[in-house]
Amino acid sequence: MRIDIITVLPDMFEPVLQASILGRAISGGAVDVAVHDLREWTADRHRTTDDYPFGGGPGMVMKPEPVHQALDAMVDLDPQPPFVVVMSPQGRPLDQALVRELAAHPRLVIVCGRYEGFDDRILSRADLEISIGDYVLTGGELPALVLVDSVARLQPGVLGCTESAADESFSDGLLEYPQYTRPAEFEGMRVPDVLLSGDHARIAAWRRRESVRRTAERRPDLIARAHLSPEEAEFARSIVEGSETHERD
Known part of the structure; x- marks a missing residue:
């Protein structure tokens, strides 16, 4: 380019x-x-x-x-x-x-x-x-x-990881999920257990849900344009309306 x-x-x-x-x-x-x-x-x-x-x-x-x-x-x-x-x-x-x-x-x-x-x-x-x-x-x-x-940064060969451009905020209309690195515990704050589980399917599901949650909390204007399943749309609506009470993992 x-x-x-x-x-x-x-x-x-x-x-x-x-x-x-x-x-x-x-x-x-x-x-x-x-x-x-x-x-x-x-x-x-x-x-x-x-x-x-x-x-x-x-x-x-x-x-x-x-x-x-x-x-x-x-x-x-x-x-x-x-x-x-x-x-x-x-x-x-x-x-x-x-x-x-x-x-x-x-x-x-x-x-x-x-x-x-x-x-x-x-x-x-x-x-x-x-x-x-x-x-x-x-x-x-x-x-x-x-x-x-x-x-x-979207040109081939620019980013070190080819997944980086696809797996980030706004790539699918949502904000990115929370990210953590070592140590697993810092000043009393622990990394969510699911990220330490090694279960990639559970991790992917958690990340998707947290991405929906974060977008609904911080940028509810994006939710209407995001590609959500019916369950995700209801989850986002409950957050926007203040009725979501589920605990995070």
């Missing part, structure tokens, strides 16, 4: 792109990430990428010409047509289902905003606008890094 990032702050990306799993994925060739300085496509000596908004108002707006020219250059860089993403608080919320959709594209181009936003004519080049949450940041660089990390 190839990812091109267009930004006015390219230096923000290098430390993250070189670190940990993402850094190893890039250095190992599982993902090809290139960061491009939008100012390379400006025409004036001040390398201007923004201007005052027509109609007045606070702040500055990103100019259309540099972004359009940068996107033209992205097309010329690789014969594979890119899927163009603009990071915007007005975009589609990023969730794991969307991450999987994007991870299937062989090539992404991510455009990072700054200032008060984009000249709306820039959005005509976008295949999709994406938001990472209902809050405002100073620019699209941090959201772009979130997107790159979430998409890259």
Whole structure:
């Protein structure tokens, strides 16, 4: 997979792109990430990428010409047509289902905003606008890094364990079950006995139930979209309504 990032702050990306799993994925060739300085496509000596908004108002707006020219250059860089993403608080919320959709594209181009936003004519080049949450940041660089990390980890060979991407929060619409490691007892808190039993069927059933429980307790909004059996749906409903009284193993 190839990812091109267009930004006015390219230096923000290098430390993250070189670190940990993402850094190893890039250095190992599982993902090809290139960061491009939008100012390379400006025409004036001040390398201007923004201007005052027509109609007045606070702040500055990103100019259309540099972004359009940068996107033209992205097309010329690789014969594979890119899927163009603009990071915007007005975009589609990023969730794991969307991450999987994007991870299937062989090539992404991510455009990072700054200032008060984009000249709306820039959005005509976008295949999709994406938001990472209902809050405002100073620019699209941090959201772009979130997107790159979430998409890259789904590429073959990026994660050390092939099951890791499938067996985690949001992979099936639910939050992940509780996890434990050694020691079996710490400050009076014991690991559930079922996890020490060696009975893989019981462990799988416990994990599934705890995943449903945790989602119902912490993110009841996800329950309606999760794929649950009738028994699991009733269990989740009892938790949401406060009537669930079963003890945990």
